[in-house]
Amino acid sequence: MTDAPRRFFIVAGEQSGDVLGAGLIRALTKRYPQARFEGVTGPLMREAGCETRADIEELSLFGISEVIGEIPRLLRLRRRLFERVVENAPDAFIGIDAPAFNTGLEMRVRARGITTVHYVCPTAWAWRQGRTKNIRKAVDLLLAIFPFEEAFFRRFDIPVTFVGHPLANELPLHPDSASARRALELDGDAPLLGLLPGSRRSEVSRLGPVFIETARWLRARHPELRFVAPMATPAVRALFEAQIARAGADMDIRLVDGRSREIMRAADVLLLASGTATLEALLAKTPMVVAYKLSPMNYAIARVFNLIKTEHVSMPNLLAKRALVPECLQQQARVSVIGPEVDRLLESQAARAAQTDAFAGIHQQLALDADERAADAVAQLLEAR
Numbered sequence: 349m350t351d352a353p354r355r356f357f358i359v360a361g362e363q364s365g366d367v368l369g370a371g372l373i374r375a376l377t378k379r380y381p382q383a384r385f386e387g388v389t390g391p392l393m394r395e396a397g398c399e400t401r402a403d404i405e406e407l408s409l410f411g412i413s414e415v416i417g418e419i420p421r422l423l424r425l426r427r428r429l430f431e432r433v434v435e436n437a438p439d440a441f442i443g444i445d446a447p448a449f450n451t452g453l454e455m456r457v458r459a460r461g462i463t464t465v466h467y468v469c470p471t472a473w474a475w476r477q478g479r480t481k482n483i484r485k486a487v488d489l490l491l492a493i494f495p496f497e498e499a500f501f502r503r504f505d506i507p508v509t510f511v512g513h514p515l516a517n518e519l520p521l522h523p524d525s526a527s528a529r530r531a532l533e534l535d536g537d538a539p540l541l542g543l544l545p546g547s548r549r550s551e552v553s554r555l556g557p558v559f560i561e562t563a564r565w566l567r568a569r570h571p572e573l574r575f576v577a578p579m580a581t582p583a584v585r586a587l588f589e590a591q592i593a594r595a596g597a598d599m600d601i602r603l604v605d606g607r608s609r610e611i612m613r614a615a616d617v618l619l620l621a622s623g624t625a626t627l628e629a630l631l632a633k634t635p636m637v638v639a640y641k642l643s644p645m646n647y648a649i650a651r652v653f654n655l656i657k658t659e660h661v662s663m664p665n666l667l668a669k670r671a672l673v674p675e676c677l678q679q680q681a682r683v684s685v686i687g688p689e690v691d692r693l694l695e696s697q698a699a700r701a702a703q704t705d706a707f708a709g710i711h712q713q714l715a716l717d718a719d720e721r722a723a724d725a726v727a728q729l730l731e732a733r
Contacts, residue, residue: 354380355438358387358398359429361407361446366390368467369444371514373398375723401432407446426453433457439730440465454486463733465726467491473500480504489729491722495713496666509725512716519631521711528613538574539694541566542615543601544608544625547580549587551621554641556591558681559619565687567599570694575601578608617693619686627663630707635700637689638662639676667710673703
């Protein structure tokens with residue numbers, strides 16, 4: 349080991365990147381007690397000891413129109429960060445997620461002889477596989493959080509190490525449904541369906557009405573069934589409330605601000621939008637039906653250009669490498685398809701167990717202490733140089 353303190357420049361995108369960055373900083377500090385950290389940070393990374401060169405909120409953008417409007421500012425930010433990295437010459441540059449921002453920066457930094465690591469693989473395994481060419485030029489090491497990513501990127505001669513998923517260590521292997529119901533003040537005996545139509549208005553605009561009508565269809569068959577829906581933001585809540593009012597739904601759907609993980613543990617079955625929530629639901633060991641609808645334009649583009657490269661879209665099915673949970677996509681995201689799938693889970697203990705038994709095995713596969721394994725991989729990379 350060198351006697352000089354190790355220096356790391358870390359660029360995290362999104363709040364999830366702040367969580368990963370903070371865990372990695374703490375683990376690296378165990379190995380390098382005098383290490384210095386700086387970069388694009390959130391509150392958790394700052395608390396872990398990382399100096400701020402820009403706030404993580406500057407990279408937290410959603411939607412094409414929002415990103416396009418911010419391109420000049422983002423390019424200025426990337427240029428400023430590049431100049432700082434070159435001037436400071438850290439032992440390693442670590443990009444966390446945000447591949448649209450980080451990959452180009454990593455390419456330029458690596459060209460200057462600085463070791464680069466990217467934490468959270470870009471989803472080139474799902475769509476736009478051509479990105480692997482730039483990824484190979486951009487990184488000395490990829491840190492994968494899902495096991496299937498390791499084999500995929502090795503096909504393109506990209507150095508990659510599977511470290512596990514931090515959330516799998518954070519969430520218990522055996523969740524307590526009863527305590528979640530008590531915390532939410534929900535009936536401990538009534539069957540409960542969790543509705544998660546998405547965390548963005550665009551998702552809820554397409555899935556909300558279908559979920560509400562599915563709830564009505566299920567209530568007709570299960571009068572005792574109760575419904576609860578976590579709302580990601582005030583804007584999402586306002587939209588979903590308006591959809592319920594327009595539908596004239598003759599049932600009570602309880603809306604809760606946030607607390608999605610508690611609701612996942614409390615529910616008997618979940619109906620949810622495809623996305624990161626499906627992984628959280630898997631770790632909560634709650635049976636689920638997944639639905640999703642792209643906008644007509646985006647769906648047409650995906651079909652014409654054959655952009656989707658995977659047989660499944662939900663994380664449980666990708667991890668299981670089979671159709672473990674029902675996926676109701678595009679034209680199949682309608683009451684006549686979704687309703688019977690949810691009904692089957694409500695009615696059949698065997699159907700629920702078929703999912704939850706597999707979920708437990710996947711949870712154990714992901715719970716590898718990702719913070720420590722990621723730090724080990726970075727340290728091994730540096731010590732080999």
